[in-house]
Amino acid sequence: MSGAAAARGLQALRATSISLAAIALALAASAVLILLAGADPVAAYWALLQGAVGDGFALGNTLARTTPLIFTGLAVAFAFRCNLLNIGAEGQLYAGALASVVIGIYLTGLPSVLHIALSIAGGFLAGAAWGGLAGYLRAARGINEIISTIMLNFVAIFFVSYLVHGPLAEPPGFFHQTAMVAETARLPVIYPKSDLSVAIFLAVAVALLTAYVLWRTPFGLKLRAVGESTGTARFSGVPVNRYVFGAMSVSGGLAGLAGTTEMIGGQYRLLDFFSPGYGFDGIAVAFLGRSDPIGVVFAAFLFAALRVGANHMQRTTGLPTSLILVIQGMVILFILGVAVLEWYRRRQRG
């Protein structure tokens, strides 16, 4: 046991240090941009930090923002362990949000625990169905999941847009949004001034569960086996197509939970284009977290902190919040670069 854990621990340590180095490099490179914009990088980053974790309110907002990113990051990471690239977390998130909101609004008169549980289950299943569709197309028709999930994103987003403009619009229909979900479907709020609800605990618990499934269950072993080599998996009796479908379904379900917790954890109603790209950020989060569920939690926190801190930075220094996207993009590019340096070193050692 200790041997396996130690080996894995060492790997995690190396991955973490690479990620940290990449973050430092990205911050340094962005400092140049800040200077070009005529601002002081130290002041800007200090404002960023203050805005992200400076007080309880800031931290609450950051954690609230971490929640959906954990789910979408887990979704991408889970699929990637099966060598599937789920670019469709965004669409699956909309599917999950839709199901949860419908359950939250129209299924009234239930005890709160049951209502919440149903709403969560509905969100997971709807996301799973949307992700599973891409999995089915891949398994049964050989259609690349990257392509199909890109398409399915647009379909889900426009479909939700249609619904909030028409059938599901809150009467009398002036605003393009649904009604609020019932009180009984709302997750308990932890920190009233921010949007922080117990959803963050749910997210961390799901991350731990995902790690357990991947590393400590036969299902996880076989799923990773399919990801490593479909040939070996097939010749070992693993029904590859069923696992591809299963992995995409679970992945979609995880992304769906991001939509669910947004709906019943703080926003309470569904709007047009409500997600600021959580699904796409999930790709970056999963990558930064090295497709490891625990790593995903930390990466999600970092991305959330940057996004939340950016508002404060904009207010105090006038720097546009979009600087954060630049930092995030550069973090990924630098990790790609560092990972390759590592590869060269390994190769030279033989």
Add this chain to the structure above:
Amino acid sequence: MDVLLSVLDPDYFAATIRLATPLLFATLGGILNERAGIINIGLEGTMLMAALTGVFGAWFIGSPWLGFACGVLAGALVAWIHGFVSISLGANQIVSGTAINLLGLGLSSFLIRIVFGLKEQQRVVPHFDPVSLPLLADLPLLGPVLFHQHALVYVAFLLVPVLWVILYRTRWGLMITAVGEHPRAASSVGIDPLRVRYACTVLSGALAGAGGAFLSLGQLHFFQDEMVAGRGFIALAALIFGRWNPIGGMIACLIFGAADALQFRGQAVGLGVPHQFMLMFPYVLTLAILVVVGGKSQGPAAIGIPFRKS
């Protein structure tokens, strides 16, 4: 009946061609890139950067043509980053493309605010106006549809046969196909797969850049956050729809352009179909075609796989 008439209106066809143009630039670029074995989901970010650079170039130099050239160069440069990461470093092309998208989205939005200032972000810059081809533009029906367009529209559609000839009738095309299908075989006869991939990636970025700059200089006349609005992804759909063939890609772009134009039209004439469904239509159509064609159309065999000399 009104609806039918309005759809058969020459203006509608003209709009279709105009809306298909930026998509066509990006799609041709994507075809070139993917046939050499590099998938670039960063087209969206590339187009955004080019749209922005085009606006800057047009404003500071004062000429839409030079602005357009700046946009093309910017596209090539952004694609070069994707090339460096995914070709030289052999990293995951999807992740690299994602990073490019984040960078493009962030950097374009950051720079427009810094350079033009918060108040004047949407400054209108020197831009392109439609050009009537002498004589041809006077043809009944066809004239206004085909021959009263922006100059760049003609360029985009001329590039279709040009790329077709390059891919299918020249030794360059043979090299590109070989590198996309079996880079080791190409390498064994002295072709450097990395160089071919670089060339295709950078050219592809230039083409995507042309699409982005056309959007800002030909259609909007200013820069707006997220103005590419998913066209980089639609281009990926279009090239699959067109089976990695420039002519097929052009047909796909025209269909997508028609759906796009129909959306405006539909809203204007009250077509009765929610406009979201029209927006959805191209994606559903692409999916449907993929389902019918199935995995048989998987594209180049070595796509997405880094090549390493051994």
Add this chain to the structure above:
Amino acid sequence: MPLLRMERITKTFPGVVANDRIDLAVDRGEIHALLGENGSGKTTLMNALYGLHRPDSGRILLDGAEVRFSSPMDAIAAGIGMVHQHFMLVPPLTVVENIVLGLKTANAPRSPLLDLRTAAARVRELAATYGLDIDTGAQIWQLPVGAQQRVEILKALYRDADLLILDEPTAVLAPSEVRHLIGVLRGLAASGKAVIFISHKLNEVMEVADRISVLRGGRLAGTVAAAETDPAELARLMVGRDIVPPRRREGRAGDPVLRIEALRVRDDRGLRAVDVVGFSLSSGEILGIAGVDGNGQKELTEAIAGVRAIESGALDLTGLAPSRGERFRNIGHVTEDRHHTGLLMSFPLWENLALKSSDRPPFGSPLWLRVDAMRRATARAIETFSIRAQGPDSPVSALSGGNQQKLVLARELGLRPRLLLAAQPTRGLDVGATEYIHQRLLAARDEGMAILLVSTELDEVLALSDRVLVMYEGRAMGLVDAGEATRETVGMMMAGMERHEAAVQGGT
């Protein structure tokens, strides 16, 4: 003066001396065989000649002048052509497109436009000269392997090669195609070209070559004229001692474990690959399947293993496959390609060992894995099978080929299956590992396991099997008892003769 002279070529890789002061001379008009086991340094030597890497020391002379190649382009320009073991052809391109790939257009070197018509005419001319029948307009993926090989040879000739290197060219060919290839090579030699023929098969080399250079452990063991040597001497040079066939006791066959009747199976392209009338396999018996690669052996094993659908016929596994999961545990399978169908290369040893039985004791249950038990079992397997590895946690990719194969064997035998499918179990392994695997297989048979051994190495099949089934174009050409099976009869059956014909011609 010889066309090619390689002098004291030395090349080291980290930890290995792949070539150690090797001398080689090849004349015009000569077919020169390069013989050696896998890992003896043949490929390294030829890669140095073809410019794929530079030797650490030594000289290469062409027509007496020293040359230095920094890439295959230099070698090609100097008149060297290589037919790789894995063909370097682009499947969706046509024959002529593949041949002109990377070249300038003959009549207009500055124009990027192709002139395929002129090129095709020249290819047809070359093809007629050397008897290389080919359809220049066909796409590569439509062609059988023999034809693809002809395209590779034409590709080299089109580039004016004077020296042609063929890397294990017969591995993929049927005996009749081999004969045709030898004819073509003789014609090339007769026209003044030099041919280097890489192989590890003694008889073939005796048949085709004028002279034979034997490599062993990275050194030149000797160069002999084919007319003045015999397979026994070559074998001695190749392995450094006389080959002693593994001492084997007669097996005692028990109850049938596998019965096959009128079985038909299709390959990946949908063509019928197996059409076998019938045979059975009993416990305590090794049934060897002999045949040239690609004659349906792969599809037959895959059908029995349950990873390929059968088209028609009966496959009776006598209760070994009550369910899908049971089938994979009751039938051990040492697959042909351990990298792609046997192992998870970046995963630790213990996950590989437990892969097939991770959801049941002792390795786990449907809901959790017992990692401790898996690692302990792996540590035991490392010891029992003398696998050279750092421990259960090291990744499989860190192991040598022989040790990887031992791990596969440890997993498959560890399941105590009643039937073991062993497909090319020693391909690519050194002598030591090969002997070890052979002993393990014989021991498993003696314990009562039924073993289906598929091998393209005739000697291996003859040495281990109690009965031999020969496959040719998907059909069983006949079943021979170990005592009656000789190289000659089985060889002729591999070439497509029915058993009785082979017996008559082979004189047994």
